[in-house]
Each structure stands twice: as structure tokens, then as C-alpha cells.
Amino acid sequence: MAGQQYDAIVVGSGISGGWAAKELTEKGLKVLMLERGRNIEHIKDYVNANKESWDFPHHGGRTQQMIQDYPVLKRDYPLNETNLDFWCVDKDHPYVETKRFDWFRGYHVGGRSLMWGRQSYRWSDLDFEANAKDGYGVDWPVRYKEIAPWYDYVEKFAGISGNRDGIDVLPDGQFLPPMDLTCVEKDVAARLQKIYNGSRHLIIGRTANITVPHGGRPGCQFRNKCWLGCPFGGYFSTQSSTLPAAMATGKLTLRPFSIVTEIKYDKDKKRATGVMVLDAETNKTIEYSAKIIFVNASTLNSTWLLMNSATDVWEGGLGSSSDALGKNLMDHHLGIGAGGVVEGYEDQYTFGRRANGFYIPRYRNVGDDKRDYVRGFGYQGGGTRQGWQHEVAEFSIGGQFKDAMTEPGVWTLGMGGFGEMLPDPTNKVTLDKNVKDKWGLNVLNIDCELKDNELKMRKDIIADAQEMLEKAGVKNVSARDGDGTPGRGIHEMGTARMGRDPKTSVLNGNNQVWDAPNVFVTDGAFMTSASCVNPSLTYMAFTARAAEFAVNELKKRNL
Amino acid sequence: MINRREALSRVAIIMGGTILGADAFASGIRISTTNIALTKMDIAFLNEVAETILPKTKTPGAKEANVGAFMQIMVNDCYETKDQAIFMEGIKKLDEASKKMNGKSFMLSTPAQRTSLLVALDKEAKEYQKTKKWEEPKHYFSMMKELTLTGFFSSEVGATKALRHVAVPGKFIGSYPYKKGDKAWATS
Numbered sequence: 001m002a003g004q005q006y007d008a009i010v011v012g013s014g015i016s017g018g019w020a021a022k023e024l025t026e027k028g029l030k031v032l033m034l035e036r037g038r039n040i041e042h043i044k045d046y047v048n049a050n051k052e053s054w055d056f057p058h059h060g061g062r063t064q065q066m067i068q069d070y071p072v073l074k075r076d077y078p079l080n081e082t083n084l085d086f087w088c089v090d091k092d093h094p095y096v097e098t099k100r101f102d103w104f105r106g107y108h109v110g111g112r113s114l115m116w117g118r119q120s121y122r123w124s125d126l127d128f129e130a131n132a133k134d135g136y137g138v139d140w141p142v143r144y145k146e147i148a149p150w151y152d153y154v155e156k157f158a159g160i161s162g163n164r165d166g167i168d169v170l171p172d173g174q175f176l177p178p179m180d181l182t183c184v185e186k187d188v189a190a191r192l193q194k195i196y197n198g199s200r201h202l203i204i205g206r207t208a209n210i211t212v213p214h215g216g217r218p219g220c221q222f223r224n225k226c227w228l229g230c231p232f233g234g235y236f237s238t239q240s241s242t243l244p245a246a247m248a249t250g251k252l253t254l255r256p257f258s259i260v261t262e263i264k265y266d267k268d269k270k271r272a273t274g275v276m277v278l279d280a281e282t283n284k285t286i287e288y289s290a291k292i293i294f295v296n297a298s299t300l301n302s303t304w305l306l307m308n309s310a311t312d313v314w315e316g317g318l319g320s321s322s323d324a325l326g327k328n329l330m331d332h333h334l335g336i337g338a339g340g341v342v343e344g345y346e347d348q349y350t351f352g353r354r355a356n357g358f359y360i361p362r363y364r365n366v367g368d369d370k371r372d373y374v375r376g377f378g379y380q381g382g383g384t385r386q387g388w389q390h391e392v393a394e395f396s397i398g399g400q401f402k403d404a405m406t407e408p409g410v411w412t413l414g415m416g417g418f419g420e421m422l423p424d425p426t427n428k429v430t431l432d433k434n435v436k437d438k439w440g441l442n443v444l445n446i447d448c449e450l451k452d453n454e455l456k457m458r459k460d461i462i463a464d465a466q467e468m469l470e471k472a473g474v475k476n477v478s479a480r481d482g483d484g485t486p487g488r489g490i491h492e493m494g495t496a497r498m499g500r501d502p503k504t505s506v507l508n509g510n511n512q513v514w515d516a517p518n519v520f521v522t523d524g525a526f527m528t529s530a531s532c533v534n535p536s537l538t539y540m541a542f543t544a545r546a547a548e549f550a551v552n553e554l555k556k557r558n559l
Numbered sequence: 560m561i562n563r564r565e566a567l568s569r570v571a572i573i574m575g576g577t578i579l580g581a582d583a584f585a586s587g588i589r590i591s592t593t594n595i596a597l598t599k600m601d602i603a604f605l606n607e608v609a610e611t612i613l614p615k616t617k618t619p620g621a622k623e624a625n626v627g628a629f630m631q632i633m634v635n636d637c638y639e640t641k642d643q644a645i646f647m648e649g650i651k652k653l654d655e656a657s658k659k660m661n662g663k664s665f666m667l668s669t670p671a672q673r674t675s676l677l678v679a680l681d682k683e684a685k686e687y688q689k690t691k692k693w694e695e696p697k698h699y700f701s702m703m704k705e706l707t708l709t710g711f712f713s714s715e716v717g718a719t720k721a722l723r724h725v726a727v728p729g730k731f732i733g734s735y736p737y738k739k740g741d742k743a744w745a746t747s
Binding site: 057398 | 611612613614616617618620629632633636637638639674677678681682685704708709710712713714715718721722724725726727728729730731732733734735736737738739740741742743744745746747
């Protein structure tokens with residue numbers, strides 16, 4: 001069945017897909033955005049957004065039925081009854097784990113932009129130059145200077161709250177007013193500043209929650225219910241931000257339940273001509289054609305799509321003329337850190353619920369610091385006063401026990417590391433030849449693990465956290481040592497990296513597939529290295545940049 | 560919650576707590592669940608157990624939040640079969656312990672008798688917790704106490720009357736005056 005002709009097709013509707021749709025439509029293109037899952041309408045479909053714990057049958061917990069239905073999601077915090085509809089049903093979407101990889105996915109309009117952690121940090125040249133300097137992976141074809149204006153551009157639209165901290169490795173941006181640090185966070189921040197002579201900083205997290213009205217959105221109400229979808233448009237998501245902008249142009253068509261199975265490729269013209277869509281509800285296939293295609297299906301699914309395309313020309317799919325497709329899968333490794341008790345401040349508390357924490361930017365292997373591993377890590381944490389969950393030593397049950405529990409406990413401060421994972425070609429995805437999903441599509445096989453460099457770094461992450469907290473006067477400091485299973489960061493990156501050489505990279509510096517210059521991959525798949533900062537802001541910036549490039553190339557009739 | 564991951568790690572670091580179901584992958588236990596049959600009497604009994612743990616003071620107690628009914632839902636839907644059995648058996652054991660200690664069933668005991676029984680059971684459960692192997696189930700009283708605390712403090716009565724709750728704070732203040740006796744916020 002033949003479909004319509006569009007100027008551009010955007011595959012996926014998450015953070016980067018939403019940006020692609022907004023930019024391309026605003027530049028006058030007629031765009032079709034394809035989403036494999038159902039539609040979720042802003043506000044109207046946030047069915048749990050105004051519920052309190054007692055409005056849920058299990059007060060927000062997880063049932064045995066959920067554990068059975070979500071064999072992957074159950075491995076960590078996301079599985080609970082408050083926003084279950086925002087995660088894909090694992091049993092309907094199998095994948096093969098040669099090594100354990102926790103893949104947490106959101107298959108619906110908006111993708112994981114609805115559930116993301118919202119932490120938004122710029123990269124610096126410490127990150128863009130890392131591969132070239134230490135020799136892991138290939139060199140990024142882009143430097144900070146080129147991407148900085150695009151960070152400006154996306155920050156202004158998305159609305160990022162933060163403080164201008166003046167830290168080299170973490171460039172300042174176009175910030176809305178920062179959120180408040182708590183009194184104990186300020187205390188520890190001041191001590192760290194002194195102890196480490198200004199080389200380590202504890203700053204307020206930079207987050208895509210708007211602290212003042214912005215872009216027609218009322219803003220963050222400090223309910224800390226972001227994950228239920230925000231009726232106040234308090235945080236950036238496709239629904240709150242890019243989708244309404246794209247819709248306002250009158251040039252966007254959004255088609256849910258559309259699994260893109262293949263990019264159609266004309267080997268003579270060396271151009272993509274369109275995509276094949278499998279309707280997830282009717283199982284019918286439809287072909288749509290377009291002049292350009294933006295692939296934003298989420299890192300691993302974008303690579304899956306390339307692997308399934310142009311297989312008559314290249315057995316391994318579009319982009320496999322290089323040796324890079326499917327390789328160099330990265331995440332941020334986490335699950336480790338330390339925490340303890342901050343004494344004093346009994347006459348202080350907090351008001352409101354801050355969906356944000358503090359951040360300690362990378363300081364390892366910066367300047368003169370040299371470790372027995374390369375790259376580095378940052379910490380995210382919080383210093384808050386305990387609520388009812390505190391220990392009551394004197395009483396075990398009864399009225400005095402209850403009354404003691406209903407008062408806040410001591411102040412605690414804890415933090416966990418986010419470590420950079422090196423690009424390593426043996427960390428990879430392939431098409432599994434044996435396992436198919438319910439639509440008969442071959443699924444991905446993921447083979448990825450932490451290697452020597454990450455394991456060495458993790459020792460530092462724990463030791464440094466303990467040392468810093470102890471030196472800063474935090475008491476009863478205890479370490480948390482998790483296993484750091486890849487995937488848990490929910491920051492899948494790589495597998496279709498950009499580079500300077502078509503032999504060793506899938507994309508060029510403008511996110512164009514070398515073998516099909518009218519195909520742009522601008523989600524996490526393009527990442528040539530991982531940095532240690534949360535990646536979404538960087539996807540936004542590269543997507544907006546690629547969209548402008550693509551439209552200019554169209555105008556010049558180069559595509 | 561301060562951010563999505565730190566929330567979890569902080570719970571583990573600072574509270575030394577466990578999160579229900581979090582160990583399912585690591586243990587690789589095949590999960591099955593059966594419907595437990597709790598009577599109205601059982602729920603009334605559990606409400607009295609809960610009320611003894613968190614009684615009415617100047618603020619309402621656990622019974623007013625119907626924590627007994629919450630326990631039934633949680634044990635039914637969220638507990639593994641082996642834990643369900645421990646819990647069900649626990650209802651009987653608690654009553655037997657009452658007869659042994661106070662010469663009468665729990666429901667017929669005075670508030671003081673109920674309290675001294677549960678203080679003893681809490682001690683017993685804590686001792687057991689210290690020596691039990693990781694994979695062994697919890698003491699039934701630990702289950703009841705945990706369900707009472709989470710059930711009550713996350714209930715509307717518990718969150719808004721025993722604790723403080725503001726549905727839409729509208730702002731965040733990192734240093735906010737506190738004086739002894741002020742209630743904790745229900746959620747962070």
C-alpha cells in the first residue's frame with residue numbers, strides 16, 4: 001500500500017524526534033512523525049498526575065503480576081504502579097542478552113521524554129577531545145565552539161534551570177533561575193570548596209524543570225511528580241514543548257502505532273527514498289516517501305532500523321560499509337556512592353518537593369590530576385532531612401513511637417557516581433537471527449559489559465565519595481557498592497557513531513549517514529563517546545544543528 | 560525524591576532498608592502468587608495490631624486509615640507465595656503468643672496487654688532478623704509492622720493528619736524554619 005509523500009520523515013517522537021519535528025516544520029517542511037506506540041496527549045492522558053499515594057491501590061508499589069509482566073523493568077526502580085503505562089511491556093518487546101543489559105524503554109508518543117531525569121549539562125572540550133587525546137574510539141568531528149550556539153538555542157526553548165557556576169569542564173548555559181540548595185548541601189559545598197582549594201564543586205543540579213513561567217507553560221510547582229506527566233508543563237517533554245510548537249506550524253502529521261521496519265534505499269542515487277511502516281494494530285504495511293529522514297527511534301532501535309535497511313546492498317544494513325554499525329555501545333555506569341548523617345540544623349527543614357539534587361562535576365583526570373584509568377565521573381546527590389522513615393531507638397511500637405516517627409529525623413546527605421564508559425567495539429548489538437517479536441521482527445542481541453577502565457574508575461567513585469563526605473564532616477558515612485549493570489543509566493549511546501572517516505564511522509559530523517546523506521541519525525546512537533554528564537541536552541543541540549544543515553542542503557539541492 | 564537514581568541509593572545507604580521486590584532478579588526465584596483468604600475478622604484483627612503499633616494520640620491511629628484492609632491488598636498482590644504463607648500463619652501465631660503471654664486472645668486483650676505482647680514480638684522479630692539468612696523470609700511481625708508503617712504514613716489520614724502534606728507547594732525552600740513538634744512532610 002502506497003502512502004503519501006512528505007518533505008521529511010521523523011522516526012520516533014522522544015526528546016530528539018520531537019526536536020527534529022519542531023525544527024523541520026518551523027523551517028517550512030511538511031513532516032510525518034512516526035511513533036511505534038500509542039498516543040499520549042499532553043495533560044489529558046496524564047491519568048495519574050494528580051493522584052496521591054493513597055489513590056493507588058498499593059500506594060505506588062509493585063505487584064507480583066507486574067513483576068511477571070516486566071522481567072526487565074523490575075530490575076530497578078522504574079517498575080511501580082504510578083506510571084506503568086509509560087513503560088513498554090517487556091514481554092511484548094523481547095531482546096536477547098548475551099550479557100545482562102537492563103533496557104528500560106518507553107514506546108509511546110513522547111518516548112522517554114515523559115520519564116526522563118531532566119538533568120541537563122553541556123559537554124566541554126574535555127569531552128569532545130577525549131577520544132583524540134587518549135586514543136579510545138575515533139575523534140569527534142565536532143568541538144565545543146561549534147555546538148555551543150546550539151546549546152544556547154535549545155536551552156532557551158526547553159527551559160533549563162541552573163546556576164552560572166563558572167566551571168571549565170561544565171560550561172554555563174542560558175539558564176532560568178536555579179533551584180535552592182538545602183542548608184546542609186550549602187554547608188557541605190562550602191567545606192568542599194575549602195578542603196579541595198576550589199577544585200571540586202558541589203552545585204545545584206541543572207534541570208529541564210522551569211522555575212519561572214516559560215514558553216506558555218506555567219512552570220514547576222515542586223510537587224516532585226514529574227514521572228506522572230506534568231499538568232503544569234513543569235518540565236521539558238515532547239508533549240509540553242516541541243510537539244505543540246511543531247503542531248502550531250500546521251505542517252506536522254503524527255502517526256502513532258507505526259513501527260518503521262526499513263528505510264527504503266535507492267542504490268543508484270545513493271539516497272533513501274522513504275520508509276516502510278508496519279501498523280502495530282492492523283499489521284498492514286505502508287510505504288511513505290520523503291526527501292530526508294531523521295532517525296530518532298532511540299539509540300538501539302535506530303541502529304536496529306539501519307541494520308534492517310538496504311540489506312540488498314550491504315548485508316549488515318545501511319551504515320555497515322563501515323566497521324562501526326552496532327559497535328561501541330555505551331551507557332553511564334552508576335549504582336555506587338556514599339552517604340551519611342549531617343549533624344545539627346535541627347531548627348531547619350525544607351518546604352516543597354524539589355525534583356532535583358546537587359551535582360559534583362568531574363574533577364578526575366582534569367588538569368594535572370592523573371589516575372590509573374582515563375576519563376572521569378560526576379556525582380548526583382541530595383542532602384535532605386529524613387521524614388517518617390527514620391530510626392526511633394527508644395520505642396518499638398505505641399503512641400510515643402508514633403509521635404516520634406511523625407517528626408522529621410536527622411539530616412542525611414548521599415550521592416552516587418555517574419561514570420563515563422569508554423567506546424569499545426566489543427560492546428555491541430547485533431540482529432538476533434533466532435528470536436522474533438510478535439510482529440515477526442528479529443530482535444536485538446545485546447553484548448555489553450563494564451571493562452577494566454570502568455572497574456578501576458568505580459573504585460575511585462566509592463573511595464572519593466567516602467573521603468569527601470568524611471572530610472566535609474558528614475558522620476556515619478557508608479558506601480554503596482552496586483554492580484553497575486550497563487543499561488541502568490538509561491543513557492544508551494553509540495552503535496552508529498559519527499566520525500571523520502567513513503571507514504570507521506556510520507555518520508559524518510552533520511549526523512548524515514555516509515552512505516545515505518539524506519538520512520540523519522540524531523538520537524543517542526550518534527555518540528562517539530559518552531562523557532560522564534547526562535546526554536539528552538546534547539542530543540537536542542545536535543538535532544537542531546542537523547535540522548538546519550539538512551534544510552540548507554535541501555535548499556541547495558544537495559539532497 | 561531528589562532525582563531518579565539517587566532516591567533509590569539513598570534509601571539503601573541511609574535507611575539500610577530493602578525495597579519490596581527489588582531482589583527478584585538477583586535471586587532468580589520463580590514467582591507465583593495465590594489469593595489469600597482473609598475474613599472481615601482477620602482485617603479487624605490486623606487493624607487492631609496496626610492500631611497497637613501506631614495508636615491514636617493527638618492524631619489519628621492506624622485503624623482510622625483502615626491499614627488492615629491495606630495489608631490484605633498488599634499481601635494478596637505484592638507478596639510472593641512463600642511470604643503470604645508466613646503472613647497468614649503469623650495471624651495465628653500472634654494470637655497464640657497472646658494466649659500464652661496474657662491468657663487471652665489478642666482481640667480480647669486490654670490495650671496494655673496488646674502493647675506488651677507486640678513489644679515482645681518486635682524484639683523477637685529483630686533478634687530473628689539478625690540471625691536469618693538473606694534468602695530466608697522475614698518474621699511475620701516484621702511484615703505486619705512494615706505494612707503498618709508504610710500503609711499508614713502513605714494513607715490520606717496518615718499523610719495529612721499525622722504528618723503534613725501540601726499537594727501543590729508551588730516553590731522550594733532549602734532552609735525553612737523548624738521547631739520541635741512540627742510534623743514531618745509526608746513525602747519529599
